[in-house]
Amino acid sequence: MHNTFSKKERLCSQKAIDELMAQGTKFFSHPFMVRWHTLPKDAETPARLLIIVPKRRLRHAVDRNRTKRLIRECYRQQKHKLYAFLNEQNTSIDLSLSYADNNLPDYHTLWDKTEKILDRLMSEIEKSQTEPEQ
RNA sequence: UGCCGCAACCGUUCUAUCGCCGGCCACGCGAGUGGCGGGAGGAAAGUCCGGGCAACACAGGGUCCCAUACUUCCUAACAGGAAGGUGUCCCGCAAGGGGCAACAGAGAGCGCCACAGAAAAUAUACCGCCUGCGAUAUCACGGCACCGCCGGAGCAGGUAAGGGUGAAAACGCGAGGCAAGAGCUCACGACGCAUUGCAGCGAUGCAUGUGAUGGCAAGCCUUAUGGGUUGAAAGACCAAAUAUACCGGCAGUCAAGGGCUGACCCGUCCGUUGCCGGGGGGUAGGUUGAUUGAGGCGUCGGGCGACCGCCGUCCUAGAUAAAUGAUAGAACGCUUUACAGCGACAGAACCCGGCUUACAGGUUGCGGCUUUUU
Numbered sequence: 001m002h003n004t005f006s007k008k009e010r011l012c013s014q015k016a017i018d019e020l021m022a023q024g025t026k027f028f029s030h031p032f033m034v035r036w037h038t039l040p041k042d043a044e045t046p047a048r049l050l051i052i053v054p055k056r057r058l059r060h061a062v063d064r065n066r067t068k069r070l071i072r073e074c075y076r077q078q079k080h081k082l083y084a085f086l087n088e089q090n091t092s093i094d095l096s097l098s099y100a101d102n103n104l105p106d107y108h109t110l111w112d113k114t115e116k117i118l119d120r121l122m123s124e125i126e127k128s129q130t131e132p133e134q
Numbered sequence: 135u136g137c138c139g140c141a142a143c144c145g146u147u148c149u150a151u152c153g154c155c156g157g158c159c160a161c162g163c164g165a166g167u168g169g170c171g172g173g174a175g176g177a178a179a180g181u182c183c184g185g186g187c188a189a190c191a192c193a194g195g196g197u198c199c200c201a202u203a204c205u206u207c208c209u210a211a212c213a214g215g216a217a218g219g220u221g222u223c224c225c226g227c228a229a230g231g232g233g234c235a236a237c238a239g240a241g242a243g244c245g246c247c248a249c250a251g252a253a254a255a256u257a258u259a260c261c262g263c264c265u266g267c268g269a270u271a272u273c274a275c276g277g278c279a280c281c282g283c284c285g286g287a288g289c290a291g292g293u294a295a296g297g298g299u300g301a302a303a304a305c306g307c308g309a310g311g312c313a314a315g316a317g318c319u320c321a322c323g324a325c326g327c328a329u330u331g332c333a334g335c336g337a338u339g340c341a342u343g344u345g346a347u348g349g350c351a352a353g354c355c356u357u358a359u360g361g362g363u364u365g366a367a368a369g370a371c372c373a374a375a376u377a378u379a380c381c382g383g384c385a386g387u388c389a390a391g392g393g394c395u396g397a398c399c400c401g402u403c404c405g406u407u408g409c410c411g412g413g414g415g416g417u418a419g420g421u422u423g424a425u426u427g428a429g430g431c432g433u434c435g436g437g438c439g440a441c442c443g444c445c446g447u448c449c450u451a452g453a454u455a456a457a458u459g460a461u462a463g464a465a466c467g468c469u470u471u472a473c474a475g476c477g478a479c480a481g482a483a484c485c486c487g488g489c490u491u492a493c494a495g496g497u498u499g500c501g502g503c504u505u506u507u508u
Contacts, residue, residue: 005153017455062480
């Protein structure tokens, strides 16, 4: 399969970002702050991702660019699990990964971290789906 | 050969796999698929100057505010650059070479000048120098000298040469002059100004004349010149959904109200309600602005040079929450005995011209020094 990562799979709209920040559920798993919230089933894509690397953490634009690209690669190559799960649950989500470390990440450790986060995310989604609307 | 300085240029490369953003071509109703080719920098950085572009504003003058400040030239423009002048510092025996410069005005005015020092700006008088007066006493002291004269406490005045202080001391130095002294006078020199002469477009230099004398304008200021504000998140255009000013059509209702009509009924028009269509402004979103330009490269010509002109040739990122990447392997370079590790500074955001700052390593040219050989 193609591990693509096209424009549709990115969260670009300012309005959607505001909504996510205001209403999203969040959890922390080093080195990421994860925010997500569920949406009605969308035909185009099961998940939209927003990658955040704050200027406060990494001062140089070069470092921020590289960090974002690494995160994108890790997500791109592992997202099929999440997509399959979401299709099974018949839902879609908006998701943000906010980098919260002061050092440049390493590809292999970042891969492991991303894997963990996706696992945790899926279990959380499942929980919220089984007991909806408090 | 090595080192140093200056200038110009480069600033990792290749392969495989998986991706991202534009372009062109083909196929497809379309979503899309396939092929070909393109995709960060010398500083993309800081956002410090200048300009283009855009919107808004705008009678004229003054004040305030900001910027600039030796000259000429270059340029679209500049606080940039080139050539030159002046001052100053360094190297050199010299000839000469190189560095640096908020380099207009302190003779318009105000203000300031710590400590030290007598005094920091209407000069002053601590020591010193000079003049006058000069108590006691003719005794004592010193010198000259031989019946005398001079000095000596103190007081009054003159003086700015010398002393010491300081970042800086009333222009330097020599001579004249004087009681002692002093730009008081003179020669030479430093400085400002002026005009005249000569050289130069000019700053300025040389000569001449004349004048004054501490420094700070990066304290205020004066003079001259320039400056409208904002900034691509500018601006222009298209525009779903929802609500809807307004317009038209159809249907319903005469339940409130009005006209035709004095009253009632009926009718009809307006109204009102609903639906449909049109429609303006405008939100999400999209397009544009936006990459062909004071453009790059090359030949020739002009100019000391910055730069300019002619001709030829090339099209070389265009994203928008923001692409230009990731992984693995190899090569290259550096460190290290080796294992191994590392790969400078740094990421376009409307576009240009500069400035400033960061930068491992390498290449080329010129200059200087050194070594070796001939």
